[in-house]
Amino acid sequence: MKIAVIVKEVPDTEAVISLKDGKPDLSGVKWIVNPYDEYAVEEAVRTAENKPGTSTVAVMVGNANSRTNLIDVLALGIDEAVLIADPALEGSSPLAIAKALAAAVKPLGADVILAGRQGVDYDWGITGIALAQLLDIAHVGIVSKLELGEGSFRAESEGDEGKLVTEGALPAVFTTDKGINEPRYKNLKGIMAAKKKTITEHSLSSLGLSAGDFGVAAAGVELVGAAEPPKRQGGRIIEGDTAEAKVANLVKLLREEAKVL
Amino acid sequence: MAASHNALDLYKLDELFSDEERIIRSAVLDWVKERFMPLIEEHYEAGTFPLELVPELAELGVFGATLPEQYGCAGVSHTAYGLINQALEYGDSGLRSFVSVQSGLVMYPIYAFGSEEQRMKWLPELAAGRRIGCFGLTEPNHGSNPGGMETRAMPVDGGYLLNGAKAWITNGCLSDVAVVWAKVGPDSGDQSADSKTIRGFLVEKGMPGFSTAEYKKKLSLRASVTSELYFKDVFVPEANMLPNVQGLKGPLSCLNQARYGIAWGATGAGMYCLEAALRYAGERSQFGRPIAGFQLQQLKLSQMATELLKGQLLCWRLGKLKEAGTVTPAQISIAKRDNVYQARECARMAREIYGAMGIMLESHVMRHSNNLESVLTYEGTHDVHHLILGEAITGLSAFGG
Ligand SMILES: Cc1cc2nc3c(=O)[nH]c(=O)nc-3n(C[C@H](O)[C@H](O)[C@H](O)COP(=O)(O)OP(=O)(O)OC[C@H]3O[C@@H](n4cnc5c(N)ncnc54)[C@H](O)[C@@H]3O)c2cc1C
Numbered sequence: 001m002k003i004a005v006i007v008k009e010v011p012d013t014e015a016v017i018s019l020k021d022g023k024p025d026l027s028g029v030k031w032i033v034n035p036y037d038e039y040a041v042e043e044a045v046r047t048a049e050n051k052p053g054t055s056t057v058a059v060m061v062g063n064a065n066s067r068t069n070l071i072d073v074l075a076l077g078i079d080e081a082v083l084i085a086d087p088a089l090e091g092s093s094p095l096a097i098a099k100a101l102a103a104a105v106k107p108l109g110a111d112v113i114l115a116g117r118q119g120v121d122y123d124w125g126i127t128g129i130a131l132a133q134l135l136d137i138a139h140v141g142i143v144s145k146l147e148l149g150e151g152s153f154r155a156e157s158e159g160d161e162g163k164l165v166t167e168g169a170l171p172a173v174f175t176t177d178k179g180i181n182e183p184r185y186k187n188l189k190g191i192m193a194a195k196k197k198t199i200t201e202h203s204l205s206s207l208g209l210s211a212g213d214f215g216v217a218a219a220g221v222e223l224v225g226a227a228e229p230p231k232r233q234g235g236r237i238i239e240g241d242t243a244e245a246k247v248a249n250l251v252k253l254l255r256e257e258a259k260v261l
Numbered sequence: 262m263a264a265s266h267n268a269l270d271l272y273k274l275d276e277l278f279s280d281e282e283r284i285i286r287s288a289v290l291d292w293v294k295e296r297f298m299p300l301i302e303e304h305y306e307a308g309t310f311p312l313e314l315v316p317e318l319a320e321l322g323v324f325g326a327t328l329p330e331q332y333g334c335a336g337v338s339h340t341a342y343g344l345i346n347q348a349l350e351y352g353d354s355g356l357r358s359f360v361s362v363q364s365g366l367v368m369y370p371i372y373a374f375g376s377e378e379q380r381m382k383w384l385p386e387l388a389a390g391r392r393i394g395c396f397g398l399t400e401p402n403h404g405s406n407p408g409g410m411e412t413r414a415m416p417v418d419g420g421y422l423l424n425g426a427k428a429w430i431t432n433g434c435l436s437d438v439a440v441v442w443a444k445v446g447p448d449s450g451d452q453s454a455d456s457k458t459i460r461g462f463l464v465e466k467g468m469p470g471f472s473t474a475e476y477k478k479k480l481s482l483r484a485s486v487t488s489e490l491y492f493k494d495v496f497v498p499e500a501n502m503l504p505n506v507q508g509l510k511g512p513l514s515c516l517n518q519a520r521y522g523i524a525w526g527a528t529g530a531g532m533y534c535l536e537a538a539l540r541y542a543g544e545r546s547q548f549g550r551p552i553a554g555f556q557l558q559q560l561k562l563s564q565m566a567t568e569l570l571k572g573q574l575l576c577w578r579l580g581k582l583k584e585a586g587t588v589t590p591a592q593i594s595i596a597k598r599d600n601v602y603q604a605r606e607c608a609r610m611a612r613e614i615y616g617a618m619g620i621m622l623e624s625h626v627m628r629h630s631n632n633l634e635s636v637l638t639y640e641g642t643h644d645v646h647h648l649i650l651g652e653a654i655t656g657l658s659a660f661g662g
Contacts, residue, residue, distance in 0.1 A: 068280050075284060186288040188322030188335035188345075195281055 001054045001148070003044045004105050005078060006115035006128065007037040008097075009062055009069050013120060022225040033069050036116025039176040042183040043146060044114055045077035051148070055079050059104050061089060061097050067199060074194035075186045081197070082108075086204045091216035098130035100214070103207040106135060110171060112153075117142050117175040125175075132173035140166045142177045269535060272570055277577050282341045289348035292321055297352045302622050304484045308477065310359060311484070312435070319390030323349070323360050325368035332372070332384035340580035343525035347576075350526035351533045354632035355485030357526040362431045363387060365518035367394030367440050370461055373514070374506040379463065383438060395436040397427035397464075397490050398512045404429075405645050406660075408456040408509050412443040412492065420498040421445070423462065423470075426491050429639070433488025434473045439464045440503075441490070442512045461503035461511050470495040482635040517593050520640050521583060524596035527604035527636060528572045530629045534604075534611035535565045537626055542614050552614070561610040568603040575600065591653035598646035605633035 011017060012030040019025060033041075041058065048054040058073045058081040060066055070081045084100050092100075105113060113132075118125035125141075132139030145156035153172060157164040158179065204211050212218065238253070240246035255261040275283060300311050318324065327342045328334035337345075342364075350357035371383050386392040403409040412425025423443060433439070445458045464471055470493040475486060503511070539562060542553035552558050575596045582588040608630030612619035619626055637643050652658045 068284065071280050072284055075288075185292050185317075185321065186284065187320055188285060188288070188326055188337055188341075189330075191281055191284050191288065192330075192335050192337060194284075 001047070001051055001112065002108065002110045003047060003054060003056045003112045003114060004108050004110035005037070005040050005044045005056065005058045005073075006101060006105075006113065006131065007041065007058050007060045007069075007073055008034050008116075008119055008127075009060070009066055010034045010119050010121040019226055019228060022227075023223065024226055031065070031069060033072055034116050034119050034121075036118060036120065036176060036178070038116075038183040039178065039180050040114035040116050040174075041073055041076055041078060042181045043174075043176060044112075045184075046181060047112070047148060048077070048079075057082060057108060057110070059101060059108075060084065061092075061100050063089075070199055071191075071194045072186065074197045074199075075190040076184065077190060079197065081199045082202060083199055084202045084204075084207065086211070086214075088204055088211035088214050091219060092214045093219040093221060094124045094126035095130050095220075096214045096218060098127050098134055100204065100207065100209060101127070101131050102134040103209055104202055105131070111151075112148060112170060113137075113173040115173065115175050117177050128173055128175035135171075135173070138168050138172040139175070140168075140172065141175045143174045144177050144179045146174055146176075146180065269532070269539075269566065269569075271566060272574075274570070274573055274577065278340065278344070279338075282338065282344055285337060285341045286344035286348050289321060289323065289345050290351060292317070293348055293352040293356070297356060301353050301356075301484060301625075301628075305353070305355075305622060305628055306483070308479065308483045310355060310432075310435070310486050315390040315393070318360065319388065322388075323364070324388045324390060325364045325372070325384065327364075328368060328372050328384065328388075332380060333388035334368075334384070338580075339521070339583040340577070342522065343576055343580050346522040346526040347529035347532070350529035352529075353484050353628070354526065354530060354636050355482050357522070357529070358431050358482065358485045358636075361519045361522045361526070362396055363394055365522055366396035366515050367438070369518045370396075370440050370503060370506075370511065370515050371463070374461060374503040374511060375463075376500075376504050378500070379503070383463070387438075392437040393432055393435050394438045394440065395430050395432040395488075395490075396512075396515065397430050397433075397439050397441040398516075399427060399429050401426060401428045401489075405642060407442070407512060408459075409452055410442065410444060410456075410459070412441065413448070414443040414445045414460065414462060414497065415447070416445065417496070420496055420500075421462065421502065423464065423492040423495040423497050426489060428489050429476070430473075430488050430490050431639075432486055433490050434475045435486050436473075437466045439471075439490060440515075441492070457508045459508055459511060461506065462497045463501040463503070464490075464492070464495060464497060465501070468495050468497070480634075481631045483631075513590070516640055517588075517590055520593050520597040521579065521588075523636060523640055524572075524579065524593065524600045525576045527597075527600040527633070528569060528576060530633060530636075531565065531569045531572065531600075531604040531607040534608045534626050534629055535562070535569060537624070538562060538565065538611035538614045541618070541624075545616075558614055561614055565607045565610055568607060572596075572600040572603055589653075591650055594641065594646045594649040597640060598643055598650075601633060601636050602643055605630060605637060608633055 009031040012032045015029045017024050044056045048056050056078045058078045061084045063085050115128035129139050140155040142157040143155045144158045147154040151170050155166045238246045238250050240249050304311050322335040325334045326337045330336050368387050398407050414421035414423050441462045441464045444455050472491045473488045475488050545552050579596050611626040615624050618624050648659050
C-alpha cells in the first residue's frame with residue numbers, strides 16, 4: 001500500500017501576528033507543520049507500522065525554507081518527501097494549490113491520500129477536497145477513525161449531531177480531524193534517520209504546470225484587508241450579599257442595561 | 262516544529278546550528294514543556310525524581326545520545342547533545358543531571374573504557390532506560406581533591422574486594438549499576454603514587470555488602486536523588502572492572518563529558534528565567550506602568566540577555582572544538598564555570614523581578630536559582646575551575662595552596 005500525506009506550513013500557533021498596512025505581517029514568524037496535518041502524518045506512520053510493505057510519502061507546497069519542516073515530518077517516520085516550491089505559487093488560492101498537489105500526487109499512484117481537515121492559518125478547509133475532485137476519487141472529511149482493507153476503507157466522521165460512517169473503495173482522500181490518533185513526539189533516532197531520506201523538489205514547470213494559473217492574479221479572490229478583533233471590554237462583577245441577591249442584580253442588568261431579556 | 266526561542270535569539274545563533282540540531286532541540290524542548298513541566302512542582306516539593314518519565318526520555322533518545330547506533334544510541338553530534346542539555350535544563354537542573362549522569366558519567370566510561378562485553382551488556386539497557394546508572398567519585402573526605410580517595414579495591418581470587426564510601430552521588434539509590442572509582446592495592450602512604458592505581462568498577466545493585474542511603478532535606482536540586490554509597494567487602498568480579506583506563510584520567514575524562522553538557526545546560530536554565538522574567542515584567546504594572554518599562558528592571562533584563570548570548574556562543578565554539586577532537590579540559594572548564602555562574606545570576610535577577618511572586622514554587626525562577634547552587638558546586642566547584650584556568654594560563658598549579 002502507498003500512502004501520500006499532504007502537509008503544509010502555517011504560522012506557529014503561539015505566534016502573535018500583528019498587522020502591517022492592514023495585512024497580516026508574517027515576517028519573522030516561525031512556521032510549523034499545520035497541526036491538523038500532524039494527525040494525517042501520524043495516521044500514515046501508524047498504518048505503515050501495522051501493514052508491512054506500506055510506503056509513505058509527504059507532499060508539500062512550500063518554499064525554499066520548507067525543508068526544515070519536511071525533515072520534521074520525515075523524522076516522525078514518513079519515508080520520503082516531495083516539495084513543490086516555486087515563487088509563482090505565492091498567494092495562490094486553495095484550488096490552485098490543489099492543482100499543484102494533484103500534479104505531484106498523481107504519478108505517485110497512492111492508494112490512500114491523507115491531509116489535515118483544514119489549515120489553521122486561513123481555515124479554508126478546501127485543499128483536500130479539491131484534490132480529490134481533481135484526481136477524480138472519493139473524499140471523506142473530518143475523519144476521526146479510519147480502517148483500511150485491501151482496496152477498501154471504512155471511515156468515521158464525528159459531527160455535531162452524530163457519527164457518519166462511510167465505506168468505499170480506494171484510492172480516496174481522507175481529511176483528518178483531532179481525535180483520530182495522538183501524534184507522537186519526534187525522537188532523536190527518527191531525526192537522525194530523516195537526514196538520510198530523500199526530498200524531491202519540483203517547480204511548477206517540472207510538474208508540467210504553467211505559472212500563469214497560479215499566484216495572486218489567478219486566485220480569483222484577493223485579501224483586501226484584515227483587522228484586529230475588537231479589544232475585549234473589562235468584565236463586571238455582579239454585586240450582592242447572597243446568591244439570590246446576585247441573581248436578582250444580574251437579571252436586572254440583563255434587562256435594563258444589556259436589554260437582552 | 263523548528264526553532265524555538267526566536268524572539269530572544271538576538272544574534273541569530275540559530276543560524277549556527279544545522280537543521281537537524283535545531284529539530285533535535287525543539288523535539289526535546291517540546292517534550293520538556295508538555296510532559297515534564299506539569300510534573301515538576303509536585304516532584305520538587307516531594308524531593309523525588311519523576312521516574313515515570315524515564316521510558317519517555319529513553320524513547321526520545323537522550324540517554325547516551327552521542328554514542329553509536331549499534332549500542333542502541335542515536336549517534337548525534339556533540340553540538341546536538343549540548344542543545345539537548347539546554348532543553349532539559351530549561352525544565353530543571355535535576356532533569357538535566359539525571360540525563361548527564363546516565364550519559365556522560367555512566368554510558369561514556371563504559372563505552373570509552375569498557376570491554377565489548379561490558380558495552381553490549383550495559384549500553385543498550387541504559388539507552389533504553391531499563392537500567393539506571395550512577396557515578397561514584399566524591400567521598401565524604403575528598404571532594405575537590407578526588408585523588409585523595411580512600412575507597413580501596415583489594416585483589417582477590419577472580420576479582421576485587423571493595424571497601425569505602427562515596428558521597429553526594431546523583432541517582433545513587435535509583436541505580437542498577439554504579440561506576441565506582443577506587444584505588445587498587447594497599448595504602449602505600451604516597452597519595453600521588455596511589456592515585457595512579459585508580460580503576461573504575463561496575464558495581465551492581467544487590468552485590469553483597471553494597472548499600473546506599475539517600476540525602477533528604479536538600480534545598481537545591483530537590484527533583485534529583487542524591488545518595489551515599491557504602492561498600493563493605495563487596496566482591497566485584499574481574500569482568501566488572503573497566504579494562505581500558507587507569508589513574509585519575511579515567512574519572513576526569515568522564516567529568517569533561519559531563520561538564521560540557523552542564524555548560525550548555527546552564528544556558529537553558531538561564532533562558533527559562535529570562536523568558537519568564539520578561540513575560541512577568543511586561544504583565545506586572547506598578548505606578549501605572551509595566552515594570553518592564555523601569556530602567557532598573559531593564560538593566561537586569563539586559564544583563565541577563567547579554568550573558569545568555571555570550572554563554573551560548575562559548576558553548577557553540579566549545580562544541581565545534583569537541584567535534585574537531587581538539588578540545589582541552591581548560592576550555593571546557595571556562596564554559597562550565599562561567600555559564601553556571603551567569604545562569605545563577607540570571608535566576609536570581611529573575612527572582613527579584615518577580616517580587617514576592619518570585620519566592621513561589623509556581624514561578625519556577627527560584628527553583629532554578631536554588632538548583633544552580635548545586636550545579637555551581639558539582640563537577641568541580643566554581644573556585645576549582647578558576648584554578649584549572651589559572652594553571653592553564655600561568656603554568657603554575659595552585660591546587661596544593
Ligand atoms: C547535588 C549534588 C550532586 C552530586 N553528584 C555527584 C555525583 O553524581 N558523583 C560524584 O562523584 N560527586 C557528586 N557530587 C559531589 C561534587 O562533585 C562535590 O560536592 C564537589 O566536587 C565539591 O566537593 P565538596 O563538596 O567536598 O567540597 P570541598 O572540596 O570540601 O570544597 C569546599 C570549598 O572549598 C573550596 N576549595 C576546595 N579546594 C580548594 C582549593 N584548592 N583552593 C581554593 N578553594 C578550594 C571549594 O571551592 C568549596 O568552596 C554532587 C554534589 C552535589 C551537591
